[in-house]
Amino acid sequence: MVFASLTFLYFFLPLNLILYYSSNNANYRNFILTLFSFVFYAWGEPIWVFLLIFSATVDYWNGLFIEKYKGTLWAKFGIVSTLVFNLGILFFFKYSGFIYDNVNALFGTSFQFPKYSLPIGISFYTFQTISYVIDVYRGEVKAQRSWLKFMMFVSLYHQLVAGPIVRYSHIMNEIDTRKFRIRDISGGITRFCVGLFKKVAIANIAAELVVKYLENPELSSLSTGEMWFGVIMFSIQIYFDFSGYSDMAIGLGRMFGFHYHENFNYPYIAKTATDFWRRWHISLGTFFRDYVYIPMGGNKKNGYLNLFIVWGLTGLWHGANWNFIFWGLLFGILIMLERLITFKRINTVPGFLLRIYLLFAVVLGWALFYFTDSSKLLICFKSLFHVANVSWWDYSLTLTIKENIYWLILSVVLCMPVYQYLVKKYRNVLLVKNSNTLYWAGIAFSIALLLISTALMVGKSYNPFIYYRF
Amino acid sequence: MGAKRFNKASSLHLILFTAVLVLCAVLFFVVPKINISKMENRKLTPFPVYSWQNLVNGSYLDSIDLYVADHFPYRDWWVDVVDQYRNAGGIKDGEIAIIENENFSMESPDTSKLDSVDLNIIQDSIKLDNAKLGSAKGLMIYDGMGIQIFGGSNKYSKLFASVINDYRSTFDSSINIYYMGIPAHGEYYMPDDYKKGNSESKNIAFTASLLNPPIKSIFIADYIKQHRDEYIFFNTDHHWTDLGSYYAYQKFCEVAALKATPIENYDIEYRGRFLGSLYQLTRDQRLKEKGDSLIIHKIRNKYAMKVLDNPKNYTKGSAGQMYYKWNNSYGCYISGDLPFERFDSDVKNNRRLVVIKNSFGNALIPHMVQNFETVFVVDYRYFEGSVYDLVMNQNITDILFPIPAFSSNTVSHIQRIKSILKINDAKKFEQIAIKQTPKEYPKGTIFKVQICSSKEHLDTTSYLLKDVAKYSEYKYHNYLIYLVGNTASYSEVEKLRLQMVDAGYNDALIRVFLNGELIK
Numbered sequence: 001m002v003f004a005s006l007t008f009l010y011f012f013l014p015l016n017l018i019l020y021y022s023s024n025n026a027n028y029r030n031f032i033l034t035l036f037s038f039v040f041y042a043w044g045e046p047i048w049v050f051l052l053i054f055s056a057t058v059d060y061w062n063g064l065f066i067e068k069y070k071g072t073l074w075a076k077f078g079i080v081s082t083l084v085f086n087l088g089i090l091f092f093f094k095y096s097g098f099i100y101d102n103v104n105a106l107f108g109t110s111f112q113f114p115k116y117s118l119p120i121g122i123s124f125y126t127f128q129t130i131s132y133v134i135d136v137y138r139g140e141v142k143a144q145r146s147w148l149k150f151m152m153f154v155s156l157y158h159q160l161v162a163g164p165i166v167r168y169s170h171i172m173n174e175i176d177t178r179k180f181r182i183r184d185i186s187g188g189i190t191r192f193c194v195g196l197f198k199k200v201a202i203a204n205i206a207a208e209l210v211v212k213y214l215e216n217p218e219l220s221s222l223s224t225g226e227m228w229f230g231v232i233m234f235s236i237q238i239y240f241d242f243s244g245y246s247d248m249a250i251g252l253g254r255m256f257g258f259h260y261h262e263n264f265n266y267p268y269i270a271k272t273a274t275d276f277w278r279r280w281h282i283s284l285g286t287f288f289r290d291y292v293y294i295p296m297g298g299n300k301k302n303g304y305l306n307l308f309i310v311w312g313l314t315g316l317w318h319g320a321n322w323n324f325i326f327w328g329l330l331f332g333i334l335i336m337l338e339r340l341i342t343f344k345r346i347n348t349v350p351g352f353l354l355r356i357y358l359l360f361a362v363v364l365g366w367a368l369f370y371f372t373d374s375s376k377l378l379i380c381f382k383s384l385f386h387v388a389n390v391s392w393w394d395y396s397l398t399l400t401i402k403e404n405i406y407w408l409i410l411s412v413v414l415c416m417p418v419y420q421y422l423v424k425k426y427r428n429v430l431l432v433k434n435s436n437t438l439y440w441a442g443i444a445f446s447i448a449l450l451l452i453s454t455a456l457m458v459g460k461s462y463n464p465f466i467y468y469r470f
Numbered sequence: 471m472g473a474k475r476f477n478k479a480s481s482l483h484l485i486l487f488t489a490v491l492v493l494c495a496v497l498f499f500v501v502p503k504i505n506i507s508k509m510e511n512r513k514l515t516p517f518p519v520y521s522w523q524n525l526v527n528g529s530y531l532d533s534i535d536l537y538v539a540d541h542f543p544y545r546d547w548w549v550d551v552v553d554q555y556r557n558a559g560g561i562k563d564g565e566i567a568i569i570e571n572e573n574f575s576m577e578s579p580d581t582s583k584l585d586s587v588d589l590n591i592i593q594d595s596i597k598l599d600n601a602k603l604g605s606a607k608g609l610m611i612y613d614g615m616g617i618q619i620f621g622g623s624n625k626y627s628k629l630f631a632s633v634i635n636d637y638r639s640t641f642d643s644s645i646n647i648y649y650m651g652i653p654a655h656g657e658y659y660m661p662d663d664y665k666k667g668n669s670e671s672k673n674i675a676f677t678a679s680l681l682n683p684p685i686k687s688i689f690i691a692d693y694i695k696q697h698r699d700e701y702i703f704f705n706t707d708h709h710w711t712d713l714g715s716y717y718a719y720q721k722f723c724e725v726a727a728l729k730a731t732p733i734e735n736y737d738i739e740y741r742g743r744f745l746g747s748l749y750q751l752t753r754d755q756r757l758k759e760k761g762d763s764l765i766i767h768k769i770r771n772k773y774a775m776k777v778l779d780n781p782k783n784y785t786k787g788s789a790g791q792m793y794y795k796w797n798n799s800y801g802c803y804i805s806g807d808l809p810f811e812r813f814d815s816d817v818k819n820n821r822r823l824v825v826i827k828n829s830f831g832n833a834l835i836p837h838m839v840q841n842f843e844t845v846f847v848v849d850y851r852y853f854e855g856s857v858y859d860l861v862m863n864q865n866i867t868d869i870l871f872p873i874p875a876f877s878s879n880t881v882s883h884i885q886r887i888k889s890i891l892k893i894n895d896a897k898k899f900e901q902i903a904i905k906q907t908p909k910e911y912p913k914g915t916i917f918k919v920q921i922c923s924s925k926e927h928l929d930t931t932s933y934l935l936k937d938v939a940k941y942s943e944y945k946y947h948n949y950l951i952y953l954v955g956n957t958a959s960y961s962e963v964e965k966l967r968l969q970m971v972d973a974g975y976n977d978a979l980i981r982v983f984l985n986g987e988l989i990k
Binding site: 001005006007009010011013014017018043044045046047182183185186187189190205395396401402403404405406407408439440443446447450451452454455456457458459460461462 | 476479488490492525527558559560
C-alpha cells in the first residue's frame, strides 16, 4: 500500500486509529500496529511479507544471542552471521541481477539469473535491523526481548517502505511505553497533511512534466531548454516525493506516539556537497557514517579511500546500476575537493555563488541518477551542454512554463525554509495578537491540504474515453 | 496560548481530521454506485473477482485501489476541484496550448518496429478502446479549438494499404471499393507559425498511391479546405460536423458516379450546445468557453434503420434512430458506435453499400443513405462477423472505407480492419458445402492444404516453413502459395487442415486442384 492512495487514507488509516485507541492495553496496541503493518506491506507484496517476518525473526534471535554471549567469540560470530544474512538477502534480491549482467558483459558469458521482483522497502528494513544488531553488539542498546515489539519496530508501516531509516535506539523507549499527547496527534496530522500535499500536489505534477520531457520517445530532438526543464522537474519531483514521504512517516509516527528523527532539512539551500548530505536523506547519511565510514577509520586512516568506498556504496544503495554508483562517486569527489580546498577558504566565497555551484552539481547529479540507460544519459548531457545539434528553446516550453508558473513558484519557494522564516519573524506579533485565529487557521490549513490532496488522488482516476461506447 | 486551550484545539483537530476520513468512508458505502461514468464515457472499474492467483500476484489488491478511486463518493465534484487547482497553477495563454500526455500518445511513434508487425495478431477490442486517439502525438489548443497533432508515418501507410489491397483481391472486380482518407482538424486549422506533426493529407496521398488501381481513392482535403470558414469541425470534439462530412460525401458522389443531394435539400435541426471529447480529455477552460453547437442536417428520404444484433443475420434487428434523440453531441449520428447496422432507403438503383468505419463514419452515413438502396454499416472496432460473408450474401456493389488518418496510422486499428474480412470463416462454410456435395468436383480432384503465401520465394530457413517436413510451392497470380498434403479425400484434407491450424497456421485453408491446376 502507499500513503498517497484513497484506500490507505479513507479506510486503512481511520480504522487503524480507531482500533488502536479503542483500548489502553499496551500489548493490544502493539499487536494492532504490527497487524496493520503486515497488512500494509502485504497489500503490495503478498508474498514477500513472509520474507520480512522471517528476516526480522532471525535478527530478533541474533540480538538475543549476541547479548547473551557478549564479549565472547560467539558474539562476534553472531554479528558476522547477521551481516552475512541481511546483506545476503539484500544482494540476492537487489544486486544479483546486476552482478550477473556485469559478469556476462565482462566475460562474454550468458549466465541466466532467475528474475525476482524486488521486495519493496528491503533496502530500508535490512539497514534498520543491521543497525539494531550492531548497536546491541556494541552495547549501545539492550536487546529487545519481546518478539512482538521487535516485529513492530521492523514492520512499522510509517517508515517501512520508504524510510526514514529509524534507529532502534531512537525509539526504543517509545516501543516499550508511549505517551498519549493530544498535541502530538494534532501536530502529526498537520505534518502528515503537509507531506501528502507535497507528494500529491507537487511531486506527482512534477512527475508528469518529467515524463513529458525525459521520457519523450524523441529525446534527442528536445531543445536544450526543455532538457534542463525536464531535469529540474525531476529534481523537484524527487525532493518533494521523498521528503513528502518522510513528512507523512513522521506525522503518522506522532499520531501513534513515536518520534522519528528528521530526514530532510531543506537540502536545496545547501552551499556545499558536504552540507547537502547533512540535509538530504539524513538517516541514510548517518547510517553510512556510523556503521561504515567511522568503523573503517573515518578521516583518520585512509580518509579519501574510505570516502570513495562510502560514496560508492551510498550510490549503490539507491539502485543496482552503474549510474547510481557514479552518482554516489560524484558526491564523493565533490566532498573530497571541498575538503582539499578547506571550508575556511570556501566560506570566503559569497553564499549565492556557492548555492549556484551546489544546485548545478545536484541537478546534474539527478540527471545521472535518472537515466539508467547510458545512451539516453549521453543524449541528455549533450543537450544540456548544447553540444548536440539541437535548438536552444522550443515555444511549447514557454507555454508549459506559463501554464504552470504559479505552481512552479510554489514548488521553488517550498524548497526554502519560508515557514521557519515567517514564524521567526512574526512569532511575537502573532502570538500576542491573535493566538486563537492563528491556531484555527493552522487546523483549517491542514484540512484544506487533505481535501486538495484527496481531489488530486480522485482526479488521477479520471480517465475519459473518446469512443462513444457503453 | 494556554496549555489547556492548546489541548482543546488539538482535540478538535483530531476530531475534524477523523471526521473527514470517516465521513468519506461511510459515504463510500452509502452513496449508490454507478457503473458507467458519463463524464468520461467509460465503464468504471468493477470490484475485482477474488482468486488465489490474483491475490498472490498482487492484482486483486491493486484492483481494489482502482475500484475505490473510481467509486469515490461525489467523484465528479472532486474532479472539478482538481481542474480548479490545475487551472490556478499558471496562466493559460488565450490563444494556444500544447498538451502532451498519455491520452494523446497511446501508441508509440517508434516506427522502426513497424517492419515486423504481424497483422494477424488481433488484439481484443478492449485494447482497441485504449488506443484512444490512435497515432496522435499530442493536442494543440488554438483559438479555442482542440487540434490533434498527427504522428503517423509512411510505414503505417504500407501496412494499411496492404489490408485494403487484401479486400480488393478477395472480391470480384465488379464490386467497387473506395478509400476515403479523412484528415482531421490539423489539416485545416493548424496555425502555420506553430506547425507540429506530419501532414495528414500527404500521408493519405501516399496510402492511396500504394493501393491497387481498381480501388478508387477519394481525396477530400483540398475540397474541404475551400470550406474551412464554415462549421465543418467541432472545436471541442475530435470529430467533424455533419457539414464537414457532407463535403466529403459530395466528393464521394463524384467518384462513385452518383448525384449528391444539394445542401439546400436538407432539414436543419438545432440541438444546442455541448462539450466534446477533447474537452473531456483536457478539461481545458478555453475549450469550455468556446464550446460547440450541434446542428444536424437531416435527410429527407424515407428509410428504415435496423440495429443488427447478430453479425451473421443481415435482417433481424431492432429499430434505431438516425439522429439519436437522447444524445446532443456527435454521438447522436446513427445512434453512436454500434457494431452493425442496416439502412434501407426509398432509392431504387440496385446499389448496395457496405461502409467499414469508425466513429468518423457516423456523420457520413445519413448522406450515403440518400444514394443507395441499402447501406450496411460495420464498425470495425466492434463487429464480430465476416465482411466476406456479408458482401457475398447481400449482393453488395460498393464498399467504402472512410478512415481518419489517425486510425489508418494505428496498428491495432489496421489489425482490426484486416481481421473482420474473415475470409476463413467463409471458406469454412464453403468447405462444409463441398463435403456435402462432392459431386461438384470431377474425378481426379486433388485437395491440398495451403499453409501460407508470399510474394517472394520461401524456403525451409523461413520461420513459416521451418516446421514443415514436406511442402510444395505453387504460383498463383502474383503469389507463391505453399501447400502440404495431397489427397483425393475431402475428409482427410479437412483433418490435415485442422492439424495445420493446431500447429499454428491459423490461416490454413483447403485448395482444390484438377490436373495440376488450382481451381478453387
